[in-house]
Amino acid sequence: MSNKGNSFKQNSAPTKKRRTQRFNPKPITKDRYEEVKPARDLTETQQKVEKIIGLFLLIISGLFAVAFVSYLFTWQEDQSYISSSNGGWSNLFTTSEELEDEDIELPIVENKLGKFGALLANQFIYNWFGVASFIFILILFTGGYKLLYRKNILPLGKTIIYSLVAIIFISITLGFLHNFFNDTPHFVEGKFGFWTNQLLKAQIGTTGVGGIILFTYLTLLILIYNLDFKINLRNKRHAEEDDYTEEEEVFEPAPFNSVRTEAARQDLQNTLSKNEALENRNATPQSEPTAYTDLDSRASYKPRTEFPKNVPAALEPTLDSTPEIPSEEKAPTFSLEISEPPLAEKPKTEGISFTVDQPVDETWTPPTAAIPAPVAPQYTPAVDVPEEVQESDNEEEELNEDEAAAALALTVEVVKEEKEITANDLVAKFGQYDPKLDLAGYQHPHLDLLKEYGSGKITINQEELEANKNRIVDTLRNYNIEIEHIKATVGPTVTLYEIIPKPGVRISKIKNLEDDIALSLAALGIRIIAPMPGKGTIGIEVPNSTPEMVSMRSVIATEKFQNTEMDLPIALGKTISNEVFIADLAKMPHLLVAGATGQGKSVGINAILTSLLYKKHPSELKFVLVDPKKVELSLFKTVERHFLAKLPGEDDAIITDTKKVINTLNSLCIEMDQRYDLLKNAQVRNLKEYNVKFVNRRLNPEEGHRFLPFIVLIVDEFADLMMTAGKEVEQPIARLAQLARAVGIHLVIATQRPSVNIITGTIKANFPARLAFRVLSKVDSRTILDSGGADQLIGRGDMLLSTGSDLIRIQCAFVDTPEVEQISEFIGSQRGYASAFMLPEYVDESGEGSSLSDIDLADRDTLFEDAARLIVLHQQGSTSLIQRKLKLGYNRAGRIIDQLEAAGIVGSFEGSKAREVLYPDEYSLEQYLETLRNNK
Numbered sequence: 037m038s039n040k041g042n043s044f045k046q047n048s049a050p051t052k053k054r055r056t057q058r059f060n061p062k063p064i065t066k067d068r069y070e071e072v073k074p075a076r077d078l079t080e081t082q083q084k085v086e087k088i089i090g091l092f093l094l095i096i097s098g099l100f101a102v103a104f105v106s107y108l109f110t111w112q113e114d115q116s117y118i119s120s121s122n123g124g125w126s127n128l129f130t131t132s133e134e135l136e137d138e139d140i141e142l143p144i145v146e147n148k149l150g151k152f153g154a155l156l157a158n159q160f161i162y163n164w165f166g167v168a169s170f171i172f173i174l175i176l177f178t179g180g181y182k183l184l185y186r187k188n189i190l191p192l193g194k195t196i197i198y199s200l201v202a203i204i205f206i207s208i209t210l211g212f213l214h215n216f217f218n219d220t221p222h223f224v225e226g227k228f229g230f231w232t233n234q235l236l237k238a239q240i241g242t243t244g245v246g247g248i249i250l251f252t253y254l255t256l257l258i259l260i261y262n263l264d265f266k267i268n269l270r271n272k273r274h275a276e277e278d279d280y281t282e283e284e285e286v287f288e289p290a291p292f293n294s295v296r297t298e299a300a301r302q303d304l305q306n307t308l309s310k311n312e313a314l315e316n317r318n319a320t321p322q323s324e325p326t327a328y329t330d331l332d333s334r335a336s337y338k339p340r341t342e343f344p345k346n347v348p349a350a351l352e353p354t355l356d357s358t359p360e361i362p363s364e365e366k367a368p369t370f371s372l373e374i375s376e377p378p379l380a381e382k383p384k385t386e387g388i389s390f391t392v393d394q395p396v397d398e399t400w401t402p403p404t405a406a407i408p409a410p411v412a413p414q415y416t417p418a419v420d421v422p423e424e425v426q427e428s429d430n431e432e433e434e435l436n437e438d439e440a441a442a443a444l445a446l447t448v449e450v451v452k453e454e455k456e457i458t459a460n461d462l463v464a465k466f467g468q469y470d471p472k473l474d475l476a477g478y479q480h481p482h483l484d485l486l487k488e489y490g491s492g493k494i495t496i497n498q499e500e501l502e503a504n505k506n507r508i509v510d511t512l513r514n515y516n517i518e519i520e521h522i523k524a525t526v527g528p529t530v531t532l533y534e535i536i537p538k539p540g541v542r543i544s545k546i547k548n549l550e551d552d553i554a555l556s557l558a559a560l561g562i563r564i565i566a567p568m569p570g571k572g573t574i575g576i577e578v579p580n581s582t583p584e585m586v587s588m589r590s591v592i593a594t595e596k597f598q599n600t601e602m603d604l605p606i607a608l609g610k611t612i613s614n615e616v617f618i619a620d621l622a623k624m625p626h627l628l629v630a631g632a633t634g635q636g637k638s639v640g641i642n643a644i645l646t647s648l649l650y651k652k653h654p655s656e657l658k659f660v661l662v663d664p665k666k667v668e669l670s671l672f673k674t675v676e677r678h679f680l681a682k683l684p685g686e687d688d689a690i691i692t693d694t695k696k697v698i699n700t701l702n703s704l705c706i707e708m709d710q711r712y713d714l715l716k717n718a719q720v721r722n723l724k725e726y727n728v729k730f731v732n733r734r735l736n737p738e739e740g741h742r743f744l745p746f747i748v749l750i751v752d753e754f755a756d757l758m759m760t761a762g763k764e765v766e767q768p769i770a771r772l773a774q775l776a777r778a779v780g781i782h783l784v785i786a787t788q789r790p791s792v793n794i795i796t797g798t799i800k801a802n803f804p805a806r807l808a809f810r811v812l813s814k815v816d817s818r819t820i821l822d823s824g825g826a827d828q829l830i831g832r833g834d835m836l837l838s839t840g841s842d843l844i845r846i847q848c849a850f851v852d853t854p855e856v857e858q859i860s861e862f863i864g865s866q867r868g869y870a871s872a873f874m875l876p877e878y879v880d881e882s883g884e885g886s887s888l889s890d891i892d893l894a895d896r897d898t899l900f901e902d903a904a905r906l907i908v909l910h911q912q913g914s915t916s917l918i919q920r921k922l923k924l925g926y927n928r929a930g931r932i933i934d935q936l937e938a939a940g941i942v943g944s945f946e947g948s949k950a951r952e953v954l955y956p957d958e959y960s961l962e963q964y965l966e967t968l969r970n971n972k
């Protein structure tokens with residue numbers, strides 16, 4: 037795989053162009069136009085008023101533009117009319133004759149907007165803010181556009197605030213510059229700019245005003261671009277180095293070959309080992325790669341010439357705090373905080389041999405020419421460190437305590453400073469590490485690849501509402517339940533009627549009437565929520581007679597999705613109150629999806645994938661796609677070199693074969709373990725903190741550190757896997773679900789059959805977020821959601837999301853196969869990485885992988901099925917049992933047990949113990965045997 041893409045040089049010496057790309061906010065393109073919240077809350081009259089005001093503002097903005105532009109050319113000619121000494125605005129109401137009497141020449145004005153235009157432009161430009169007044173046109177246009185089209189061309193609030201600030205500063209700055217260019221017309225800065233400057237000048241002089249203006253602009257640059265004052269930093273560093281050299285002389289021991297040197301070095305090692313102990317408080321072993329950094333620090337005790345000045349990064353002993361992602365204010369997005377397991381508790385994978393095939397494209401290649409490799413100090417080769425540290429431990433008591441304390445204090449300080457400077461220096465010199473640089477020209481899919489379905493608006497059928505309301509009230513009245521108040525909220529597919537019963541009515545009574553209400557409304561999919569959490573009402577959800585499709589486009593186009601700061605935003609659809617629902621997969625942190633066949637599960641999975649593809653850059657996210665059905669996810673094959681991850685040596689990134697699924701899951705476990713080790717070395721708690729540190733060049737790629745993309749595992753048909761591989765799949769899935777969230781590995785597991793032997797207790801416990809499409813029975817609904825409800829959904833993307841505490845009904849966004857194809861092709865046609873993201877290699881621990889795969893299940897023993905039943909019945913996987921009961925010879929029984937293992941009915945050979953039986957009951961076995969027979 038080529039490594040050129042992300043070479044240090046490319047990522048280290050940003051050209052001017054690159055900086056601009058990084059710092060400049062994204063240009064506003066048509067795709068980024070955001071839709072304003074639907075006008076469903078407004079009455080028709082209000083909507084009309086809004087449109088009229090919008091149109092008015094747009095036209096006014098056009099007229100302002102005409103008046104202002106023409107003022108620039110005609111102000112001199114119109115001077116006599118507009119000057120306040122001649123009457124100013126009051127002239128507007130004076131007739132031509134009267135003006136003529138006052139010796140004002142005709143034609144009165146040249147301004148293209150006539151007398152009014154001349155006066156208006158004069159007011160804004162001359163009397164107020166000078167040419168900066170043109171910005172008012174932008175404000176009027178943005179406001180007008182928003183009201184008329186119900187779309188934001190720019191965020192209105194921000195535009196107004198920024199524009200007003202800009203008007204003031206531009207006016208003042210131009211006023212200041214006027215001091216130096218006297219021949220410019222006076223209206224350039226307007227009276228505001230002029231007088232503000234005069235006032236300030238009187239107090240602090242021209243230089244003072246210049247200083248304030250410069251300060252203001254630099255402050256703005258810092259606020260917007262976090263401007264770096266590199267020169268200062270570098271100077272500071274040199275100054276510090278110089279200071280340090282002086283101190284260094286005090287501590288410089290005698291020549292290295294003398295006995296005294298050896299002792300001094302020993303002391304130093306002792307203090308360093310203490311220092312390391314302090315820094316790695318929570319158990320970084322001395323031989324861990326961090327020694328590299330510390331060695332560099334040790335080198336600081338060598339003469340200057342050997343100091344590795346350009347060490348790429350250094351570990352920073354304090355934890356970086358990750359900036360909090362502001363949660364969406366109004367949106368009902370949920371964020372599920374689950375405390376991460378302490379690193380120490382992370383189980384280790386034992387006995388699995390693997391080699392790491394590091395995807396070079398994803399890593400920062402260490403400097404070669406630009407930055408010399410660190411010079412290892414001659415007297416302390418890296419490999420010697422642990423040994424010496426041990427020795428020093430033994431001699432610790434012999435140390436002179438005072439000296440040690442002094443040396444320790446100094447060392448800690450020096451080490452810290454050097455690390456700080458090295459990392460900061462690198463950032464100052466080369467900018468932050470940019471993971472996107474390899475595919476800098478990558479374009480996110482644009483909105484036009486998605487289709488608009490339906491009108492996108494909710495049509496309220498008053499008659500239907502009224503009729504349903506009456507029927508609900510009547511039905512309840514038949515059962516002597518009186519209602520105080522009833523209110524309807526119309527969603528895309530379902531209308532929610534909230535009722536407040538008269539005091540004294542028992543809630544359970546209404547809940548029991550579910551079927552009766554459904555009967556009276558002659559509608560499927562009635563769901564009663566009694567009581568509505570946090571509302572004090574009882575909700576009755578009734579399907580609309582004409583459901584509205586929610587298109588993926590209408591969800592992706594919203595401001596809420598475009599501006600979301602979530603790590604892994606998934607736009608699921610719209611809630612019952614027609615609000616766009618976006619959830620953060622990173623916080624869920626895993627999602628279990630269930631639904632009977634044909635109810636919208638595949639569309640749901642496509643919606644999840646599409647949202648992530650729209651939002652993330654290929655460097656930030658990789659998918660592991662498991663598709664036993666072989667057809668559902670094959671559309672994503674084209675994005676292999678951008679977004680997919682696979683095992684080394686595999687041809688296909690989309691995994692369809694059960695054995696390969698097991699290998700991939702185990703490989704993901706290894707990736708998880710490796711990531712935990714990296715996190716531990718970096719002394720951070722999660723992927724985000726880790727990446728922040730890496731981007732700030734505080735982690736050394738030579739120690740194996742790399743930018744870590746999120747990995748999302750999507751399994752389209754989990755039941756199939758559980759049937760064929762049982763525990764072998766369940767175990768790694770459970771392990772990943774328990775531990776992987778902190779290292780950015782998230783799982784989305786879908787199943788048609790939410791039965792307890794598929795969604796086992798272990799799996800359920802680790803998937804707090806569950807998404808249920810319509811299922812066929814209440815039992816299934818209980819299995820997936822721990823409550824009923826999913827059996828009452830109406831299908832076609834109608835779904836319930838359980839977040840542990842809440843149950844939210846959502847209409848899933850619809851994205852059709854051709855759209856997904858187009859998106860994949862759009863991404864696939866762009867330049868990608870040399871290959872898919874490589875997962876660590878997994879070699880089957882038992883070494884039986886190859887021999888098992890040699891077994892051809894199509895060529896099963898005639899007694900294979902009988903043996904399987906026998907073993908499942910006795911729950912004992914032993915060859916001798918088959919031998920005895922089926923009266924077979926050892927060899928044949930042995931062959932059958934191998935076949936049973938290859939078929940995933942029994943586990944692997946476990947020495948003297950009987951093999952594990954992977955099917956709990958005959959029923960599941962029979963189902964599996966049937967699949968085997970059909971596949972024959």
Ligand SMILES: Nc1ncnc2c1ncn2[C@@H]1O[C@H](COP(=O)(O)OP(=O)(O)OP(=O)(O)O)[C@@H](O)[C@H]1O
Pocket residue numbers: 585586631632633634635636637638639640788832833834847848849850851
């Ligand atoms: N969100 C949605 N909005 C409107 N219609 C939908 C939606 N989701 C699914 N449908 C309709 O339902 C049909 C079946 O959906 P889908 O293929 O996703 O079902 P499924 O649960 O994956 O079925 P299977 O498990 O058999 O693959 C779609 O072809 C589409 O017509």
